[in-house]
Amino acid sequence: MSGDQQNETDDKNKAVSDTNQPGQPQARMVTVSIMGKPALVPDDSTIMRAIEYSGQQIIRGAGCREGFCGACGTIYRLPGDYRIHTGLACTTLVQEGMALSQIPSVPLEKAVYDLEKLTPDVDTIKELYPVTFRCVACGTCTKACPQGLQVMDYIQSAMRGDIAELMELSYECVGCGLCALRCPSEIIQHKIAILGKRLYGRYLRKESKELDIRIQQVKNHEYDGEYAELMSLDRGALSERYYARDTE
C-alpha cells in the first residue's frame, strides 16, 4: 500500500525513519527470492515495498498501491509448502523464504460487444464467453483469488444466467486475472465478472423516478434563474448566503 512516505516532516511526525523509540521492535530482516534473485528485506514489508527496497524500480506490476487496481498480481511459494499462493504485491506481507514472481499482464481476448444489444441472461454468456461452460467446478479459481472471492460460484451463476448473483459475488474483483491463469478450463473469469456487472447496471437495476424528474427539470431550464442569480452575487453576498444555508 502507500506507506511510502512519512507524515509531514515537521512537528511531531518528524524524521520517523530515524526514530528508535523504546518499545518499538527493530525490523527483522528476511530473505525472499524476487523473480529468482534473493534479497534481504525488512520482515514487515509488503511484497511491493520489498521489491523496491531491493533497489528495483517497478514499471509494470505497481498501480494504485492500495488494493483496487489489480496491477500487482503475484504468485509465490513458501519453504516446505508445495502449494502456489497468490496475492496482491501491495497488500501481501513478505515471509522468510518466500519465492515470488509478479504477473503484471494476463493474455486474453476480451469479448467486444454493444451493451445496448444484449439481454441480461444466459444467452449473452453463451454468445460472448462460451468458454464459461467448460467449467469443471474444480475451485482452482476460488483458491487463486487474492481477494478471497467465491470465483467458482460466480462462474456457476453465469452458467445459470443468474446475472444478479454474478454481480454480487464478483463485486470486489480487482481484475488481476490470476484466476484466469490458474483455470484448467481456460475461462477468463474476471472479464465475465465485468460483463455481469454491466448487464446488471444496465438492465436489472431498479429505476429511479426522482432521477427522471430531476434530469427533466434541468433540461427544462428550471434552474437557469437561480444560477443566474447566484452567479451575479459578489463574494460577500455569496458568503452570507453560504453560511446562512440550512443543512439536512
Place this chain on the structure above:
Amino acid sequence: MYPDYLKDSLEKVNQTRSKRLELAKSDKPVYTPMNAEEREEVLSGYHPDSASAARSHIRIGPNKGEQLTTEITDLLEAHSMLDPKRMEANLDNPDYETDMLIIGGGGAGCWAAITAIKNGIKPMIATKLRLGDANSMMSEGGMQAAVAPQDSPTRHYLDAIGGGHFDNKPELVRALTEDGPEVVRELENLGVMWDKMEDGSLQVLHGGGTSRKRMVSCRDYIGAIIMRTLMDEVENHPDEISIREFEPAIELLLDDKGQCAGAVLYNLDTEQFMVVRAKSTVITTGGFGRLHIRGFATTNHYGATGDGLVMAYRAGANLKFMDSVQYHPTGAIYPEQIAGFLITEKIRGAGGQPLNKDGELFVFPREPRDVESAAIIRECSSDRNMGVDTASGRSGVWLDSPLIDMIHGEGYTRHQFPGMCRAFDNYDIDIVKQPMLIYPSLHYQNGGVEINERCETNIPGLFIAGEASGGVHGRNRLMGNSVLDYNVFGRRVGKQASEYSKSVELGKLSLDHVIAYDGEMAEQGIDSDLISPVILPSYTPEDVRLHQLARLGNIPARHSILRSRIGCGCGNGKEGK
C-alpha cells in the same frame, strides 16, 4: 490487532461512545460546525499550505512572479527530457497521426474517447501505465449529484463554491453541478450499479461540506466500478480507439501557428521518443500526489506525478490555483504498512467521528476537507498534544467506525464498506468493532491548467479535463466532486475536442517552445539538475540511489526516473525507509 500501548486510549473511546451515539441519533449536530472566522483561524494556523516554505515564486513561464506550491515551482523550473534539435527529423516524419490525442487513460480520458467516437472522430489514448491506471480507479466513497427531491443543482453549486472559499470559476461550477444528474443516468446506462433504496431511488449520504445528502455510491468501490465500466466500453471499440500503454507523453508539440498539434511520447520499455501529430490534444493526466508535497504520505496512484502541468506550462498554458494542495482528513497511520491509505469520507458521512486520545470529539466530523484536516493537525500539534502516538513515530486521531452499525443497524458497515473492512481485516482489526487511527494524507491537486466550461485553454487545440485542470474547485474540493468532475468534463472535452478536430488545419510541427523555455531558465540563472516530468516516483533506499548516481556521467537509463531521486521537490530524498 492493536498493540498494548494503544489500549488505554482505545478504552477511553469505548467509554465515550454511548453518549456520542445518543447525540448522533438526535437531530442536533454532534459538534458545532465552525463559522467563517474559526475556519480561517484553523486554516492559517495549521493547514500545511500555510507553512512558511509551502509556497515559492516561480521565475519563468506564463505564471511568472506568482506563488506556487514549492514542489510545483521546482517541477516547472526544470529541464525537458528532450533535446529539441535532435528531434527535428522526427517532427517531419511523425510515428503516429491521429485526429485527437488523449494523454492519460483514466476516467476523463476514457470519457473523452467514448464521446469523441460518437462524434465521428477516432482518437488515440496514450497513457503512462495501463489503461485505467489512475486515481479514478481508487475513489471510494461516492460522487456528488443533486438527484434527491429535497436537493437542487443550485444548492450543490452553493456548497461547492463555499467549500472552495468562493474562488472557484462560477461557469465551471455551474457546468459541474448542472450536468450531475445526467451523468448519473449515463453511467447507469453504461452499466454502473448505483446503491439504491427499495423503491429504486438513489441512496444518498452526506459528505464534508454538503448541506443536503447528495453522495451517490457503489458501496466503497465507486472508482473501481466506474473506471472498469468506462475501460470496458473503450475496449469495445478497438477499430475506433487506439490505445498506447506504457507510453506517457513528456512534451507537447505546437505548430508554426501556435496551435497545439500533438505530443512526444516516451516508450517506457524501449526508451524511444515517439512523435504523435494530432489535430487536437487532450490532457487528462490527473494529479500530483506522488510528488509527496511537504513529505506527506499520499492516497494517490503510482503514476500521479503532475506530468500534464509540466507539458502544458512549457507550451505556454496558464495555471490556476497551483498554490493549494488537498490533504484528505483521513489517511490510515496504523498499521505502518498501510500508512497513507485512504479511509473514505463516506465513513464520516455514515456517522463515523474523529476523536482525540481521550476519546473526545474536537471538530464537527463533516467540515470541508481543508478545515477538517487542519483541525486534526491542530489536535496532534504540540499546541494541543491530544494526538495518539504510534511506535513508528506517527501521531494521529481515532476515527470511530463502530458507531456506524449502531446507527444504521448490524451488517451495514460490512455491506457498505467492503474495501475498508478488507484493508483492516488483513491486520486483524475489525473496524465494525474498533476505530481506525488516521492523520491527513496528500490527496488532490486542487488547481491545474486553467480551463473554461468547454475545457479549452489559452492554447488553441489544447484541451484539459479532470484533476489536471484548474478552476472548478477553487482552493478546496469537496468530497465526491472529483468523481463528478472527471465524468462531467471528460464528456465535455470529448465533444469539444473532436468537434475542433473537424475543422483545424495544422502547420509545421515544432518544439521551439521547449528551446525558448530553456532559454528563459538560463536567463533567470536557474540552476536545476531536475528533468521533468518525473514520470514515476522512486522508493529505492538512499544507499542504492547513491550507487546509481555513478551513472550520471553517461546518459542513464530511464533518466527522468533516475533524476527524480536527486534534489527534486518530490520528497527531497526523505521518502526512504
